[in-house]
Amino acid sequence: xxxxxxxxxxxxxxxxxxxxxxxxxxxxxxxxxxxxxxxxxxxxxxxxxxxxxxxxxxxxxxxxxxxxxxxxxxxxxxxxxxxxxxxxxxxxxxxxxxxxxxxxxxxxxxxxxxxxxxxxxxxxxxxxxxxxxxxxxxxxxxxxxxxxxxxxxxxxxxxxxxxxxxxxxxxxxxxxxxxxxxxxxxxxxxxxxxxxxxxxxxxxxxxxxxxxxxxxxxxxxxxxxxxxxxxxxxxxxxxxxxxxxxxxxxxxxxxxxxxxxxxxxxxxxxxxxxxxxxxxxxxxxxxxxxxxxxxxxxxxxxxxxxxxxxxxxxxxxxxxxxxxxxxxxxxxxxxxxxxxxxxxxxxxxxxxxxxxxxxxxxxxxxxxxxxxxxxxxxxxxx
Ligand SMILES: Cc1ncc(COP(=O)(O)O)c(C=O)c1O
Numbered sequence: 001x002x003x004x005x006x007x008x009x010x011x012x013x014x015x016x017x018x019x020x021x022x023x024x025x026x027x028x029x030x031x032x033x034x035x036x037x038x039x040x041x042x043x044x045x046x047x048x049x050x051x052x053x054x055x056x057x058x059x060x061x062x063x064x065x066x067x068x069x070x071x072x073x074x075x076x077x078x079x080x081x082x083x084x085x086x087x088x089x090x091x092x093x094x095x096x097x098x099x100x101x102x103x104x105x106x107x108x109x110x111x112x113x114x115x116x117x118x119x120x121x122x123x124x125x126x127x128x129x130x131x132x133x134x135x136x137x138x139x140x141x142x143x144x145x146x147x148x149x150x151x152x153x154x155x156x157x158x159x160x161x162x163x164x165x166x167x168x169x170x171x172x173x174x175x176x177x178x179x180x181x182x183x184x185x186x187x188x189x190x191x192x193x194x195x196x197x198x199x200x201x202x203x204x205x206x207x208x209x210x211x212x213x214x215x216x217x218x219x220x221x222x223x224x225x226x227x228x229x230x231x232x233x234x235x236x237x238x239x240x241x242x243x244x245x246x247x248x249x250x251x252x253x254x255x256x257x258x259x260x261x262x263x264x265x266x267x268x269x270x271x272x273x274x275x276x277x278x279x280x281x282x283x284x285x286x287x288x289x290x291x292x293x294x295x296x297x298x299x300x301x302x303x304x305x306x307x308x309x310x311x312x313x314x315x316x317x318x319x320x321x322x323x324x325x326x327x328x329x330x331x332x333x334x335x336x337x338x339x340x341x342x343x344x345x346x347x348x349x350x351x352x353x354x355x356x357x358x359x360x361x362x363x364x365x366x367x368x369x370x371x372x373x374x375x376x377x378x379x380x381x382x
Pocket of ligand 1: 242
């Protein structure tokens with residue numbers, strides 16, 4: 001088994017399983033809700049649960065109403081005239097990535113991914129028959145390193161997987177850096193004789209701070225496949241709905257539709273449940289309180305820095321990375337756990353010596369945790 005997945009399973013079967021849900025634990029481990037769901041969320045489901053026809057809960061593919069809803073949002077976000085027929089509804093971002101990879105990758109094709117990655121990229125590339133090629137981003141900035149990406153491209157490169165806003169660093173890549181990537185890929189595609197795709201994984205694209213806009217590579221580069229999950233903006237990741245799509249600028253987009261359909265079936269019916277699709281137009285208008293998340297960031301990061309932690313200031317997402325005061329991030333995570341704080345060891349996201357903090361913790365958890373972070377730092381220094 002891949003090492004990062006093994007570390008993930010160890011953590012979730014160990015420290016996480018022991019502490020998750022304990023009333024006195026400040027839980028910063030993953031992007032899970034620590035408070036009750038958005039009230040509007042439940043209302044939206046209630047409004048659509050009563051069947052209006054015999055097919056209400058029949059097999060659902062990408063429902064035309066869902067496709068229209070998503071296309072309208074994408075058009076408004078990007079200024080491109082998105083075609084509803086290019087939206088493939090999926091049961092979450094997870095399966096959108098799986099289907100995108102299976103659609104694009106032939107056995108032995110290389111897929112470049114950026115480290116620190118989301119936990120499952122490498123596994124999904126392998127499952128699609130691809131060869132993962134890792135490109136490191138350096139802490140603490142975790143900048144998109146276009147030169148390193150360029151150096152990793154070879155004749156077998158099929159795609160580059162980019163995630164912005166970036167889990168786990170919170171970086172939001174600028175249009176300039178995405179354009180630099182697009183330029184490199186345009187040249188490289190010409191050189192090697194086939195298009196290199198950008199797989200743009202964007203589940204956090206509405207979770208951005210300080211008035212930022214998260215731009216999509218799809219605005220700049222036609223051979224972009226975008227993947228999205230509603231699990232983040234709605235903070236209801238157990239309710240599985242997302243999509244994958246290509247921009248209207250892609251010349252051969254119509255030819256892809258059948259293959260995407262086939263791969264959705266081959267991925268084990270990767271379409272969302274009926275009720276979530278019926279409710280999508282209402283769900284689309286909802287969001288967690290981004291201002292509250294930003295205030296939590298502004299409370300927590302300066303406080304951690306004051307205590308001596310080196311911590312990134314996220315531009316988007318729920319996450320910040322902080323450097324462990326001792327080299328062994330697993331040992332420091334265990335020390336924090338003894339102080340009733342749950343964070344994710346950096347090794348799981350390929351950044352040993354660091355840990356990841358999810359700002360989905362409640363404000364009360366943050367207030368309870370700050371003196372404990374301070375005490376843990378003092379203990380580590382001793
Ligand atoms: C970067 C990234 N991509 C994809 C996913 C998958 O999202 P979902 O579980 O909602 O399908 C996540 C979830 O944590 C993520 O952080």
